[in-house]
Amino acid sequence: MSVFRQPGPSGRRRLDGVTDEDSRYEAVRSRDGRFDGAFFFAVGTTGIYCRPSCPAVTPKRRNVRFFPTAAAAQGAGFRACRRCRPDAVPGSAEWNVRADVVGRAMRLIADGVVDREGVAGLAARLGYSARQVQRQLTGELGAGPVALARAQRAHTARVLLQTTGFPVTEIAFAAGFASVRQFNDTVRAVYAATPSELRAAAPRGGRADRRTATPTAGIPLRLAHRGPYQPGPVFDLLEREAVEGVEDVTGTPGTRTYRRTLRLPYGTGITAVDEHPGTARTGSGAHPGGWLDARIHLTDLRDLTTAVQRLRRLLDLDADPYAVDERLGADTRLAPLVAARPGLRSPGTADPDELAVRALVGRDEAARLVQRCGKSLDAPCGTLTHLFPEPAALAGTEPQGALGALTAALADGAVRLDPGADRDAAADALRGIPGLDARTIAGIRTRALGDPDVAPPGPDLPDSWRPWRSYALNHLRAAGELEY
Template identity: 80%
Template sequence: MRSRDARFDGEFFFAVETTGIYCRPSCPAVTPKRHNVRFYATAAAAQSHGFRACRRCRPDAVPGSAEWNVRADVVGRAMRLIADGVVDREGVAGLAARLGYSARQVQRQLTAELGAGPVALARARRAHAARVLLQTTDLPVTGIAFAAGFASVRQFNATIRAVYAATPSEVRAAAPRGGHGPRRAAAPFTGIPLRLAYRGPYQAGALFDLLAAEAVPGVEEVTGAPGARTYRRTLRLPYGTGVAAVDERPGAPAALRKGTGRTVPGHPAVGHPGGWLDARLRLTDPRDLTTAVQRLRRLFDLDADPYAVDERLAADPLLAPLVAARPGLRAPGAADPEELAVRAVAGPEEAARLVREHGKALDAPHGTLTHLFPEPAALTAAVPHGTLGALAAALADGALRLDAGADRDAAHAALLALPGMDPGTAATVRARALGDPDVAPPGVRAPDGWRPWRSYALAHLRAAHPTGPSGPHTPEPEAQS
């Protein structure tokens, strides 16, 4: 905090008792005395203790903690489900049912470890969604209240005042002009403009290469020249549908653009404050905003901790030059876990056919985007036999769960139990659909020194040899340190 180290933004927050505000570690606005500072694991915990968000550093806009990607326990699973909006849609009882615990047990575990229960954690996310809608759209305040997930306008007004020390109208008036305020010049793809923040260096090119290679016509497209591409796709969401666009060229904080970011000798990635990817969302129902944003964050692996990953993998002689060549390489996830599982089993040509014949057409096409990927229930009759049919049936009847809070071991076992499912495909689904950062597909002798980041190690091997033996849909080599 004293060195304003942006590597820890989103990993913890600090609050200042004399000012009543809470900040991200890199906040440039405050230099408080140590005895006036309190530390919190989440923004929700700081808010629950009566602190409001700093207007200078905007701590609600930081990347999420990478810890929730790694952890497979009930707290990690709960945090992923809350981020996906489950508490807003199903309440604490629904969250607890998905986790297989009582509501009281979930409340106790989250409060004991994070200083805030599920309601407070969901409330913090609603406040952030409301601020985004207030500052980037012309929706009426009443509509924003319900779109952000609040039960009443009164609750919405009280929360915004508590979190931002301002009325909704004042929050809207404070929107940055020339950033993502509603008065900026119209873009070719209109929608809610967003900045998807990440920490540290980010190898956008490698991820966009993969998305371009995998794109399913009608559902996805990648346009533009390398270095300035845009990825667009359709989204099936809890309340409606959406179309998302994400730009390849990262944005960077002013300090980095001016060359004032700190570095640490021997590790050029350290001290890189990170940046953001510009995105736009078109939603048929604005209540889907937080869920859509979280699914894009998982797809682009924006909550990763590249410092921890790179430090661990660079200690291996085999991976050290690969890490040096691509610091901050991400392991992509999935915007729709069930879709990814079907595509992993079906292959690209069959996936394209399934979209043409069984995908749901959008009410109005958006360029080449015309369909949503078919739901598993729609495929059970269309593909009644084989591994794909068994997968669709298991997803449709709930025997296999791939949602944000699914138990990774249980889901992996259910995948392997499907007739004809090969271990390599199951491993791919675990790594990408379930977001497990520590997956080594069969056939790869991954050293223990790669743990808990084996998925990232394999991403480096694939990036270094995109058409070689470690490329997609082919057996993996044995990797030795």
């Protein structure tokens, strides 16, 4: 039996419905890494939940339960497998694609909104009551916002325990827990180990990294992705767009390192990501995934989860390249381009407001704004000296023209580009700003709002490319058929 179903209206392979539990089990039996993060399975006889590609002996079908999220499996009393580490899989691509309340909520939870603002803050950002948000998330994902945020905190805690030498008490609050007791109870429930035992069980590489992980040196991380990844075009774009003072790209193609500064909820950060990807296979028959090595330096460890998620959006690491390539590869014009660059991504941004300003003014003017209005880092790092100026600062010093109108709208919330923003509403608001043309708005929608299906003004794009027209255009650009 094939694990695939025909793509639904969204263009994704469909794995929903009662009959598809057999398909899910087939994916587990074949250890198919294409579905890591799309669902999880748990084994009643062991009390453990896993990713589909787990290399352990396949359990009997009658002992298996399926869950849409790790949080749902944890809520049902299952603990994470120590062998396949299901909490470390890339996030579900579903949340990048979907524009409904559940998709918007998941993007906000990943950004740490529940930890910072609670469920009430999440609901207010979505324009719904807390009860409505709870009902929708629980009904579709088997877990409410608190449980989903708890699962994310547990993952952050494990990363810090196994890759840094920071004190356990410091890690507890850095991961977003309200108390050390809550931290200890959650770690035991999710991993069936105390924090000290979890730290001692770190992979050899993690123990080695821990010796160099300090507040000054930063935290070493592996940013996982599913399926093939084409880092070259992504780093080409980052190098071409890099704004002096905020970003830099060093090295030669294939071995480049991208660095940038970040403004974060509790402080600031400097991140570095290496172009050369790591690759791995999990189990026989699994499709390869991999990671990009990164290091994040933070002035406040509570920003780790948010910083990681913003890097993931910038690099489009949670995409489903199988769904994208399957749809676009069926087109006669795109088929050779997809074959040449499987897994080509559609980069986003680490700061949506910044991206909107840069889309309007261009690289050189953005660099001038950084020097004039950007906040200097307390401790510059090489060529990284500033944070990109906030919209309010730009609105105060550059009040005239389209830039003044855009930054004023961003500053007062008339235009919202955060991870939970309604894409259509944001585009409508942008169209109301004088001086913003349709092409600029399309670029903002693609990059700042992470919309995978944007068609800028110009020749009509075939409906058969939906819902991945943003990716299709990147293939044409990478092949030299379109200008950036």
